[in-house]
Amino acid sequence: MKSFKQPFYGWWIVGAGGVVQWYTSVIFWRGFQAFVPPILETFGWSRGVTGAAISLQRGESGMISPFVGVILDKYGPRKAMAFGVLLTGGGFVYMSQMQSLWQFYIAIALLTLGMSFGTFIVFVATVANWFIRKRARALAVLMSFSAIGGITLPILVASIDTFGWREVMLACGIGFWLIGFPATLVMRRRPEDYGMLPDGETDDDGSVNGKTNRAGGIREQAITMRQAIKLRFFWQLAIVTSLGQLVSSTNLFHFAALLDYGMTAALAAAAAGAVAIGDLGGRAGIAVIGDRFDKRKMLTIAMIMQTVGVAGLAGINAEVLGVNLGLWPLPLFVVFFGLGFGSSIPLRLSILGDYFGRTSYGSIVGLTSSVNALFGAAGPALVGFIYDGTDSYRLGFTTLAVVLVISIPLALGLEPAGRVAAKARQLTRRTYRERNRFESLN
Numbered sequence: 404m405k406s407f408k409q410p411f412y413g414w415w416i417v418g419a420g421g422v423v424q425w426y427t428s429v430i431f432w433r434g435f436q437a438f439v440p441p442i443l444e445t446f447g448w449s450r451g452v453t454g455a456a457i458s459l460q461r462g463e464s465g466m467i468s469p470f471v472g473v474i475l476d477k478y479g480p481r482k483a484m485a486f487g488v489l490l491t492g493g494g495f496v497y498m499s500q501m502q503s504l505w506q507f508y509i510a511i512a513l514l515t516l517g518m519s520f521g522t523f524i525v526f527v528a529t530v531a532n533w534f535i536r537k538r539a540r541a542l543a544v545l546m547s548f549s550a551i552g553g554i555t556l557p558i559l560v561a562s563i564d565t566f567g568w569r570e571v572m573l574a575c576g577i578g579f580w581l582i583g584f585p586a587t588l589v590m591r592r593r594p595e596d597y598g599m600l601p602d603g604e605t606d607d608d609g610s611v612n613g614k615t616n617r618a619g620g621i622r623e624q625a626i627t628m629r630q631a632i633k634l635r636f637f638w639q640l641a642i643v644t645s646l647g648q649l650v651s652s653t654n655l656f657h658f659a660a661l662l663d664y665g666m667t668a669a670l671a672a673a674a675a676g677a678v679a680i681g682d683l684g685g686r687a688g689i690a691v692i693g694d695r696f697d698k699r700k701m702l703t704i705a706m707i708m709q710t711v712g713v714a715g716l717a718g719i720n721a722e723v724l725g726v727n728l729g730l731w732p733l734p735l736f737v738v739f740f741g742l743g744f745g746s747s748i749p750l751r752l753s754i755l756g757d758y759f760g761r762t763s764y765g766s767i768v769g770l771t772s773s774v775n776a777l778f779g780a781a782g783p784a785l786v787g788f789i790y791d792g793t794d795s796y797r798l799g800f801t802t803l804a805v806v807l808v809i810s811i812p813l814a815l816g817l818e819p820a821g822r823v824a825a826k827a828r829q830l831t832r833r834t835y836r837e838r839n840r841f842e843s844l845n
Contacts, residue, residue, distance in 0.1 A: 411603030412594070413533030417541055419589035420526030421548035423488075426582050427522050428552025429559065430495065430575040431514065433679060436658040437560045437672070441568040448504060450656070450787040471524050472769025479592040480529045487521020488583030490514075495576030499569045521583060524772060525590070528765035531756045532593045535601040538756050539693030543686050543749035550683035550745050556658075556676035560668070593761075626759040626827045628766040636758065636823045639813055641771050644751045645778035646810040647706065650713050650803045651744050652779035653786045657716070660796035664720045674737060681741020688742075689749045698754050703814040705747040710807045712740025717800035758820050 428434065443453060474483055494513030501507050526545055534541040562571050594601055631637045657678070661671035685705070693701070715735025721728050752768065759767050786799035 411533075412591070412597070412599065413530065413541065413601070413603065415589055416526075416533055416591065417530055417545050419586040420530065421545050423522060423583055423586050424526060424545060425548040425552045426579065427491075427518065428549040429555050430579070431518070432549060433552050433654065434556055434559045436655050436675065437556060437563055438568050438572065439655060439659055440662070441563060442507075445568070446504070448507075450659075450790045452504065453787060470769070471519050472528065472766040472772075474520075475525060475528045475765035475769075476763060480525045480590040481587050483520045484525045484587045484590055485521075485584065487517045487519065487525070488580065488587065489521075490517030491521050492576045492579040492583065493517070495572055495579060497576075499573035499576065524765065524769055527752050527768055529590055529592065531752070531764050531768075532761050533601055535756075535761075536604075537602050537694065539698070539749060539753035540690045542752045542756075543688075543690035543693055546745070546748045546752075547683055547686040547690065549748075550679050550686050550741075552679070554676055554679045554683070556679070557669075557672045560658075560672040626762070626824070628763040628770060630827045631759055631763070631767050632770070634823060634826055636818050636826075637767075637771075638774075639817060640751065640754065641774040643702065643706065643810045643814045643817075644747065644771065645775045646807055646813075647709055647744065647747050648775040648779040649782045650709060650807055652782035653800070653803065655783050656786050656790075656796060656799075660716065660800065661719070663796050666719075674733060677737045678741040681738045682745035683741075685742040685745025685747075686749055689746050689753075693749060693753060698750050698757070699814065699817045699819075702747060702750045702754070702817070703811060705743045705750060706807070706810040706814050708739040708743030709747065710743075710804055710811065712736050712738070712743055713800055713807060714804040715739065717797055717804055721797060758823050 439453065442448075443450070471483065490513055494510050494517055497513060498507065498510035501510055527542065530541050530545050531538060559571070591597060654675075658671055658675045661674055662668065666674065685708075689701070712735060715732040715737075718728050718732035719730060719736070721732070751771075755767055755771065756764060782803070785802070786796060789799035789802070790796050
């Protein structure tokens with residue numbers, strides 16, 4: 404009788420992290436836009452100050468991310484994640500009871516700190532430590548759970564309509580604790596610490612730690628964060644992904660914008676939720692082809708699709724040369740924005756792993772997320788304040804579509820991994836020579 408083969412433990416980490424990613428997407432990354440209209444109706448706050456709070460969340464997240472990466476590289480994921488889960492659940496519970504704007508800002512700050520330690524960076528860094536040859540596949544599967552969360556947006560909208568936003572938000576916070584704390588027990592730092600190798604390989608199949616992996620035919624890089632920040636590639640990739648973050652961070656206003664364009668609440672919720680189907684398709688597609696083709700070219704295609712998608716959102720029921728476009732641009736938004744954004748996430752994370760290796764991966768992802776957050780912080784505030792000035796979301800999203808065009812040639816011009824590795828080695832030799840010269844003079 405054929406014995407049952409246990410799956411590689413790295414996939415359990417992908418699954419546990421994915422469940423938390425899914426739930427976080429349901430209640431915040433994708434779902435928080437469902438809370439915005441009833442909160443604004445309750446308190447009468449302007450879109451600008453509401454968007455500024457989310458911008459604060461992005462900015463604070465950016466400042467925290469590098470520290471999270473360093474802590475993960477040094478101490479591992481379990482303690483960091485437990486702290487983050489505690490704060491995130493508490494942030495939702497606190498927000499469900501808020502009575503004023505300053506309390507809203509405190510709740511956003513709690514969520515920022517909590518999710519920085521308890522969600523995205525923790526899972527990405529941990530999964531990247533457990534996979535090399537199948538890294539793009541593993542990260543794409545992990546990120547696909549977030550897209551699945553977006554599909555549930557209509558259910559969240561219906562729940563808020565039925566039970567009220569305070570009751571639903573309270574339940575969201577308690578639910579985060581119930582899901583997050585058990586997931587922390589699954590997190591483990593590196594496979595080598597438990598007598599395993601990345602990708603589930605054995606000693607007969609290959610080796611790791613910077614040596615050639617014979618099974619995968621790859622060579623893992625070992626570039627530190629100090630080296631990475633001196634390379635043009637790092638900053639060029641950071642700008643490309645940051646421009647995408649500038650646009651994607653405005654999903655807070657997607658549902659409200661669709662309502663503003665004259666769509667019914669049911670159709671707007673269905674459309675905003677349908678973006679997640681394209682998003683899921685993009686992430687799942689990278690899981691299949693991400694390790695087979697040039698990731699730089701695929702990232703370029705992803706940025707083109709995002710540009711078309713946000714232009715589609717800006718064009719719904721717009722008047723162009725005296726012609727009303729009606730709902731014709733809606734499929735462009737639903738399909739291309741979702742596909743482009745979804746595929747770009749695992750691509751940028753796997754590119755960082757392919758180019759820089761596992762040595763300082765958590766720190767490098769944290770620093771990249773910090774740069775992304777600076778751009779992401781501007782998105783909601785920009786769209787919100789433009790709405791306050793024009794009483795329409797259209798100009799804000801049109802502006803974002805124009806800005807996003809810049810990312811296309813930048814993505815296409817990214818250097819190959821071999822050239823970046825050679826430049827990193829040159830930097831190391833130059834630093835070594837300069838240190839020796841300084842010591843000889845003293």
